[in-house]
Amino acid sequence: MINIHRLTSHLHDLSTIGKTKEGGVNRFSYTNEERLASEQVKQYMVAAGLTVEYDAVGNLIGSLEGEDDLPVVLLGSHIDTVPNGGKYDGSLGVLTAIEVIHSLNEKDIRLKHPLKVIAFKDEEGTRFGFGMIGSRAVAGTLTNDDLKRVDQQGISIEQAMEQYGFDRDQFQSAKIENVKCYLEVHIEQGKVLENHDASVGNVTGIAGPVWFQFTLTGLSEHAGATPMNQRQDALVGASLIIAEAEKIAKEFPTAVATVGKLSVKPNGVNVIPGEVTWTMDIRDIDKDTRDEVEQRIRQFADKIAIERRLDLKVSELQRVEPVRCDENIQEVICDSIKEIGEPVVSLPSGAGHDGMQFKDRFPIGMIFVRSKDGISHNPKEFSSEQDIEKAANVLYRSILKLDVK
Ligand code: HGY
Ligand code: MN
Ligand code: MN
Numbered sequence: 001m002i003n004i005h006r007l008t009s010h011l012h013d014l015s016t017i018g019k020t021k022e023g024g025v026n027r028f029s030y031t032n033e034e035r036l037a038s039e040q041v042k043q044y045m046v047a048a049g050l051t052v053e054y055d056a057v058g059n060l061i062g063s064l065e066g067e068d069d070l071p072v073v074l075l076g077s078h079i080d081t082v083p084n085g086g087k088y089d090g091s092l093g094v095l096t097a098i099e100v101i102h103s104l105n106e107k108d109i110r111l112k113h114p115l116k117v118i119a120f121k122d123e124e125g126t127r128f129g130f131g132m133i134g135s136r137a138v139a140g141t142l143t144n145d146d147l148k149r150v151d152q153q154g155i156s157i158e159q160a161m162e163q164y165g166f167d168r169d170q171f172q173s174a175k176i177e178n179v180k181c182y183l184e185v186h187i188e189q190g191k192v193l194e195n196h197d198a199s200v201g202n203v204t205g206i207a208g209p210v211w212f213q214f215t216l217t218g219l220s221e222h223a224g225a226t227p228m229n230q231r232q233d234a235l236v237g238a239s240l241i242i243a244e245a246e247k248i249a250k251e252f253p254t255a256v257a258t259v260g261k262l263s264v265k266p267n268g269v270n271v272i273p274g275e276v277t278w279t280m281d282i283r284d285i286d287k288d289t290r291d292e293v294e295q296r297i298r299q300f301a302d303k304i305a306i307e308r309r310l311d312l313k314v315s316e317l318q319r320v321e322p323v324r325c326d327e328n329i330q331e332v333i334c335d336s337i338k339e340i341g342e343p344v345v346s347l348p349s350g351a352g353h354d355g356m357q358f359k360d361r362f363p364i365g366m367i368f369v370r371s372k373d374g375i376s377h378n379p380k381e382f383s384s385e386q387d388i389e390k391a392a393n394v395l396y397r398s399i400l401k402l403d404v405k
Contacts, residue, residue: 015087024084024379029122030160048102078123086381135354140175191374203366208322220274329365336397
């Protein structure tokens with residue numbers, strides 16, 4: 001079916017762009033590393049027989065005409081990364097989709113539906129703390145306010161777009177109409193497939209993340225001269241809140257709460273921290289559960305702020321609702337997995353993906369590839385060539401099945 005050697009060589013070559021000394025990858029949106037990576041993927045798309053363009057926000061889009069004038073099937077993922085990320089997260093989905101089309105074209109297999117492969121801009125949200133810019137634009141849900149989000153240097157998304165050569169006033173033209181469905185191959189980033197000794201999986205739904213920034217402000221004072229019972233220590237307050245967030249999340253089987261970033265001011269050994277800022281990522285596959293975890297954490301934070309005479313500010317960075325994958329597409333994926341002689345494992349995704357942005361627009365489906373030890377967002381991220389080949393062939397078969405549905 002597909003040419004696994006071509007696919008794995010593309011994966012390897014792409015992973016060298018933005019490579020870190022720890023063997024990970026740094027590729028953040030609207031940066032030079034990401035531009036180089038996009039241009040490399042563009043070459044793969046052209047070689048596969050796709051007509052390639054950048055849309056108004058910088059999504060890289062490879063298009064293949066269909067035999068008939070039918071709604072378009074969207075494929076893709078992202079090539080931006082988290083800091084020091086792995087080489088499979090996102091990139092595998094983009095390159096696998098390109099490889100499937102390359103193989104279809106090599107076999108002169110013509111599809112009735114047009115296809116588009118998209119490398120979505122900024123799925124991770126690493127630079128602006130606000131992710132899925134590209135898929136929001138394609139869904140038509142990106143707003144002017146969204147473009148005002150800024151990075152740590154104070155550069156806004158719209159400024160970064162302009163610097164990168166995109167006209168921020170055209171961003172609404174990135175919306176894609178008349179779509180049949182969206183399909184994405186992605187690494188699982190967890191241990192479920194490994195625990196089932198399965199190479200590939202059918203995704204039932206995607207947990208929805210809500211991201212907050214908490215800022216606690218107390219009083220910076222002398223660490224030696226200030227008695228313990230007279231302090232307004234912002235870091236002790238933050239620590240109590242963070243520890244409680246973990247306890248609350250643990251009460252629910254599929255809920256997660258993570259503090260990924262934290263900064264202390266003035267950050268001196270002999271100074272009581274006057275201000276602490278941290279992020280909180282809260283998720284669940286069920287919206288009501290996620291809302292309950294969120295409420296309880298925020299109530300506890302309010303309590304700590306009052307008790308310790310601290311000022312608490314909480315700002316929401318992004319809120320993405322959990323989404324179910326389409327039943328028909330799941331059936332197609334499961335049938336394709338059976339056809340290649342693999343066990344069918346269906347599982348939810350704890351990680352977020354671009355497909356969530358299409359929740360109210362068109363049906364989505366996802367194919368997971370086993371992650372070794374469930375590790376991801378880490379240079380140790382790994383999926384085997386055998387598992388990747390199976391997932392690519394499941395995508396190949398699923399596209400053919402959906403083309404006649
Ligand atoms: O945060 C996520 O779940 C994804 O990696 N963007
Ligand atoms: Mn990721
Ligand atoms: Mn990803």
